[in-house]
Amino acid sequence: xxxxxxxxxxxxxxxxxxxxxxxxxxxxxxxxxxxxxxxxxxxxxxxxxxxxxxxxxxxxxxxxxxxxxxxxxxxxxxxxxxxxxxxxxxxxxxxxxxxxxxxxxxxxxxxxxxxxxxxxxxxxxxxxxxxxxxxxxxxxxxxxxxxxxxxxxxxxxxx
Amino acid sequence: xxxxxxxxxxxxxxxxxxxxxxxxxxxxxxxxxxxxxxxxxxxxxxxxxxxxxxxxxxxxxxxxxxxxxxxxxxxxxxxxxxxxxxxxxxxxxxxxxxxxxxxxxxxxxxxxxxxxxxxxxxxxxxxxxxxxxxxxxxxxxxxxxxxxxxxxxxxxxxxxxxxxxxxxxxxxxxxxxxxxxxxxxxxxxxxxxxxxxxxxxxxxxxxxxxxxxxxxxxxxxxxxxxxxxxxxxxxxxxxxxxxxxxxxxxxxxxxxxxxxxxxxxxxxxxxxxxxxxxxxxxxxxxxxxxxxxxxxxxxxxxxxxxxxxxxxxxxxxxxxxxxxxxxxxxxxxxxxxxxxxxxxxxxxxxxxxxxxxxxxxxxxxxxxxxxxxxxxxxxxxxxxxxxxxxxxxxxxxxxxxxxxxxxxxxxxxxxxxxxxxxxxxxxxxxxxxxxx
Numbered sequence: 049x050x051x052x053x054x055x056x057x058x059x060x061x062x063x064x065x066x067x068x069x070x071x072x073x074x075x076x077x078x079x080x081x082x083x084x085x086x087x088x089x090x091x092x093x094x095x096x097x098x099x100x101x102x103x104x105x106x107x108x109x110x111x112x113x114x115x116x117x118x119x120x121x122x123x124x125x126x127x128x129x130x131x132x133x134x135x136x137x138x139x140x141x142x143x144x145x146x147x148x149x150x151x152x153x154x155x156x157x158x159x160x161x162x163x164x165x166x167x168x169x170x171x172x173x174x175x176x177x178x179x180x181x182x183x184x185x186x187x188x189x190x191x192x193x194x195x196x197x198x199x200x201x202x203x204x205x206x207x
Numbered sequence: 208x209x210x211x212x213x214x215x216x217x218x219x220x221x222x223x224x225x226x227x228x229x230x231x232x233x234x235x236x237x238x239x240x241x242x243x244x245x246x247x248x249x250x251x252x253x254x255x256x257x258x259x260x261x262x263x264x265x266x267x268x269x270x271x272x273x274x275x276x277x278x279x280x281x282x283x284x285x286x287x288x289x290x291x292x293x294x295x296x297x298x299x300x301x302x303x304x305x306x307x308x309x310x311x312x313x314x315x316x317x318x319x320x321x322x323x324x325x326x327x328x329x330x331x332x333x334x335x336x337x338x339x340x341x342x343x344x345x346x347x348x349x350x351x352x353x354x355x356x357x358x359x360x361x362x363x364x365x366x367x368x369x370x371x372x373x374x375x376x377x378x379x380x381x382x383x384x385x386x387x388x389x390x391x392x393x394x395x396x397x398x399x400x401x402x403x404x405x406x407x408x409x410x411x412x413x414x415x416x417x418x419x420x421x422x423x424x425x426x427x428x429x430x431x432x433x434x435x436x437x438x439x440x441x442x443x444x445x446x447x448x449x450x451x452x453x454x455x456x457x458x459x460x461x462x463x464x465x466x467x468x469x470x471x472x473x474x475x476x477x478x479x480x481x482x483x484x485x486x487x488x489x490x491x492x493x494x495x496x497x498x499x500x501x502x503x504x505x506x507x508x509x510x511x512x513x514x515x516x517x518x519x520x521x522x523x524x525x526x527x528x529x530x531x532x533x534x535x536x537x538x539x540x541x542x543x544x545x546x547x548x549x550x551x552x553x554x555x556x557x558x559x560x561x562x563x564x565x566x567x568x569x570x571x572x573x574x575x576x577x578x579x580x581x582x583x584x585x586x587x588x589x590x591x592x593x594x595x596x597x598x599x600x601x602x603x604x605x606x607x608x609x610x611x612x613x614x615x616x617x618x619x620x621x622x623x624x625x626x627x628x629x630x631x632x633x634x635x636x637x638x639x640x641x642x643x
Contacts, residue, residue: 109478143563143565143566143568143588144547145504145547145548145561145563145568145590145591146415146416146548146590146591146634146635147416147459147460147473147503147504147547147548148501148503148504148517148524148547148548150415150429150436150457150459150460150473150503151459151473151475151480151501151503152501154457154475154478154480155475155478155479155480155500155501158475158477158478158479159478162477162478177434177435177436177457178435178436178457178475180415180436182390182413182415183388184387184388
């Protein structure tokens with residue numbers, strides 16, 4: 049029962065991702081009715097920007113040159129998609145204590161957000177939050193597209 | 208559970224002799240005081256008498272268990288052959304207990320009341336001198352008999368060591384289940400002996416760092432309910448909860464002031480984490496730190512006049528102390544290690560902290576001026592120390608070799624940490640003061 053469903057999903061995903069590099073600004077979204085439009089946007093964002101995640105040195109919230117390059121690409125994509133809100137989720141170091149990890153994750157997310165704003169991204173388009181050390185992984189900040197409706201209210205009203 | 212005080216005055220209570228023995232034991236003192244804990248008695252007779260004696264036996268066993276947990280007292284476990292009559296509660300056979308090597312003795316009784324409650328009387332004696340050290344009585348509903356026994360343990364502990372007992376206290380923590388990538392976290396609370404365990408949040412959102420108010424009537428914690436971490440307040444009496452602040456700012460690291468009237472916490476403003484204080488019932492937060500970078504994990508001194516916190520303003524995480532209004536911020540640790548998660552001891556003598564070097568985390572203590580550092584645990588992943596009311600023991604989180612967090616207790620005397628039994632994995636433990 050489970051297996052055929054998975055196969056079907058895989059079949060649908062292939063033509064969808066094949067179309068992604070050809071996506072242009074104002075191009076209509078690909079007509080793949082079973083695929084969540086947010087997932088399509090996310091895939092396009094990741095492909096066009098070169099990634100969703102910027103990495104940090106342990107204990108640091110300083111943006112590396114690579115991080116800045118990636119954020120520049122993200123800012124370019126966001127300029128082309130002014131209606132899409134993103135949330136930057138910061139992560140602390142796994143070896144941090146709980147509250148310091150929250151603060152460091154928030155600081156990393158805020159540094160990435162500030163850099164996007166510096167590059168012209170409207171403040172209202174990008175929010176920031178922290179996972180502290182609640183999600184395993186390397187020290188990072190992940191830019192993720194916020195679903196337009198439903199879900200938790202993650203976009204601050206006034207930016 | 209009633210929030211009202213259990214303690215009643217016993218008729219003809221002796222003058223306080225507690226202070227005379229307060230210096231008998233210090234933390235780290237090698238010898239434990241042997242204390243006799245014969246089965247408590249009852250003035251009731253007949254069927255009622257048998258019922259009360261059964262309850263008195265349970266209470267006695269609980270006191271024995273409580274005192275066995277301490278480093279300072281060594282109970283002679285209760286033996287039914289040592290049963291004594293009601294008049295002997297206040298006129299014990301000191302000769303007999305001297306012969307058994309006891310230096311101290313607990314006697315007491317459980318008595319039924321017409322209203323269905325019980326009176327529990329508790330007496331502590333110095334066996335060598337043949338004199339009373341302390342007495343206290345408690346009127347409790349049947350469900351609170353355990354608490355009366357814990358109060359009795361605390362009376363003996365305080366009479367002999369001079370430090371408040373931590374038996375009638377609670378421990379809040381985060382109960383964890385699920386895979387590392389999809390952890391389910393719930394705030395849980397239990398009596399310090401592990402009984403009366405219950406969950407306070409449903410597990411549908413990530414929750415962190417429960418911090419109890421001084422007498423465990425309320426609890427501040429961090430929840431992702433609104434999508435970002437924010438401090439919420441839970442009333443343990445009626446179950447009501449609310450956000451500490453209105454708005455969508457990220458807030459975390461809450462701790463109550465010693466009188467319960469204020470909460471100090473961290474709030475993000477852009478990339479800056481600073482320390483703020485606000486009334487426990489709300490109001491406008493007052494900002495206490497303005498340094499760039501991370502200032503977090505604030506906690507009050509027991510007199511409420513100062514706040515210890517961690518800051519990376521020097522480039523590494525170090526501990527600082529400031530006045531409660533934010534003035535006179537001064538660094539107290541100067542080391543190549545990183546220091547975080549400080550908590551001031553209830554007696555004011557120590558600050559406990561998490562010591563970190565590379566990925567190794569250990570629990571340590573130092574004087575509030577930063578001198579006398581002593582590392583108590585070996586790690587490699589120990590954090591979040593929280594003091595017992597006695598100021599002689601800490602509860603902390605240890606991530607074990609299998610990657611799962613557990614709750615441990617460690618005594619200041621240098622003995623090995625002991626794992627506490629909780630139903631699931633546990634993190635972020637917080638130990639309350641003695642309940643009213």
